[in-house]
Amino acid sequence: MPPFIKESINDIIDDDIPDLEPVIDPTLDKQLQPSKEKYSIKIVWRNVILMSALHIAAIYGAYLCFVSAKWQTNLAAFVLYQMGGLGITAGCHRLWAHKAYKARLPLRILLAMFQTIAFQNHIYEWSRDHRVHHKYSETDADPHNSRRGFFFAHVGWLLVRKHPDVIRKGRQIGMDDLMRDPVVRVQRKYYLPLVLFFCFIMPTYVPYLFWNESLYNGFYICALLRYAWTLNMTWLVNSAAHFWGRHPYDKEIMPAENYFTVYGALGEGFHNYHHTFPWDYAASELGWRFNVSTMFINAMHAIGLAYDLKQVSPEMIMKRKQRTGDVPLKGNYGLYHPSTTKIDELKSE
Ligand SMILES: [Zn+2]
Numbered sequence: 571m572p573p574f575i576k577e578s579i580n581d582i583i584d585d586d587i588p589d590l591e592p593v594i595d596p597t598l599d600k601q602l603q604p605s606k607e608k609y610s611i612k613i614v615w616r617n618v619i620l621m622s623a624l625h626i627a628a629i630y631g632a633y634l635c636f637v638s639a640k641w642q643t644n645l646a647a648f649v650l651y652q653m654g655g656l657g658i659t660a661g662c663h664r665l666w667a668h669k670a671y672k673a674r675l676p677l678r679i680l681l682a683m684f685q686t687i688a689f690q691n692h693i694y695e696w697s698r699d700h701r702v703h704h705k706y707s708e709t710d711a712d713p714h715n716s717r718r719g720f721f722f723a724h725v726g727w728l729l730v731r732k733h734p735d736v737i738r739k740g741r742q743i744g745m746d747d748l749m750r751d752p753v754v755r756v757q758r759k760y761y762l763p764l765v766l767f768f769c770f771i772m773p774t775y776v777p778y779l780f781w782n783e784s785l786y787n788g789f790y791i792c793a794l795l796r797y798a799w800t801l802n803m804t805w806l807v808n809s810a811a812h813f814w815g816r817h818p819y820d821k822e823i824m825p826a827e828n829y830f831t832v833y834g835a836l837g838e839g840f841h842n843y844h845h846t847f848p849w850d851y852a853a854s855e856l857g858w859r860f861n862v863s864t865m866f867i868n869a870m871h872a873i874g875l876a877y878d879l880k881q882v883s884p885e886m887i888m889k890r891k892q893r894t895g896d897v898p899l900k901g902n903y904g905l906y907h908p909s910t911t912k913i914d915e916l917k918s919e
């Protein structure tokens with residue numbers, strides 16, 4: 571495991587946390603006064619139709635997995651799910667949105683390709699939405715505000731026009747750091763052709779070219795089913811992990827430790843931990859346990875492509891649990907949160 575890069579929360583906040591504060595620009599401030607307009611839900615029917623069609627096609631793709639696909643095709647769909655998932659978790663989320671570690675150019679290019687396979691908007695937009703989500707969690711400015719219900723937090727937020735507060739606050743979020751990264755700029759500029767190739771054409775043709783699968787199966791299984799599955803696993807972080815689970819680190823916030831999401835989203839379901847310590851590259855205090863994304867980042871660190879991995883010290887985690895977690899009230903969570911056993915020791919000091 572990498573060494574603790576930072577020991578003090580103040581060091582981390584001062585030096586390395588992405589600039590989540592509003593841009594101090596008086597002219598912009600004036601334009602961004604709270605709007606007087608009353609918000610009413612406007613459904614984007616094009617998205618409703620496309621998303622419905624995608625999910626119907628994905629169900630058909632799942633059927634084809636069992637009745638006509640070669641095993642290599644099903645395996646390829648799984649591998650593409652892992653690749654796209656890592657593009658979102660290790661790439662867009664932990665690297666670009668949170669700057670929880672740094673990556674050299676070859677790794678950034680690889681992660682941008684992976685992120686394009688997942689087709690969840692380009693890195694810049696995904697990261698901006700995510701920074702707004704952290705800064706304004708469970709408010710109207712949160713793009714997938716879970717106070718509007720499970721369905722809205724899961725997929726509904728993509729089917730309606732954004733709340734004006736999301737747009738307003740999104741414009742205020744500092745994103746200059748991402749625009750300085752040429753990988754982010756190039757991916758943003760050529761996003762449409764890139765996404766057509768990486769999310770649809772490549773997954774359709776690889777099974778056809780390498781093991782003589784039909785294009786039909788490649789399209790329905792490796793492109794559409796795999797795409798819909800990855801989307802839903804990512805959305806669980808916004809829905810399930812904001813509704814169900816324990817709150818060992820901060821009992822006052824909705825994000826929770828949701829184990830189903832941990833498995834589906836490659837280690838991203840430790841969401842109470844993540845909202846409490848968003849700069850931790852591992853997004854968990856449990857190292858590799860159920861955390862494919864952390865394994866991947868550690869592997870990249872081992873070969874020198876990832877560096878400056880930020881991690882919260884066990885002492886800081888323990889103190890935070892004692893101060894704001896529900897562990898002192900609800901007891902030790904055993905296997906899943908081992909350092910809780912030390913809380914009693916800490917109290918007796
Ligand atoms: Zn969240």
Ligand SMILES: [Zn+2]
Binds near residue numbers: 663667668700848
């Ligand atoms: Zn996050």
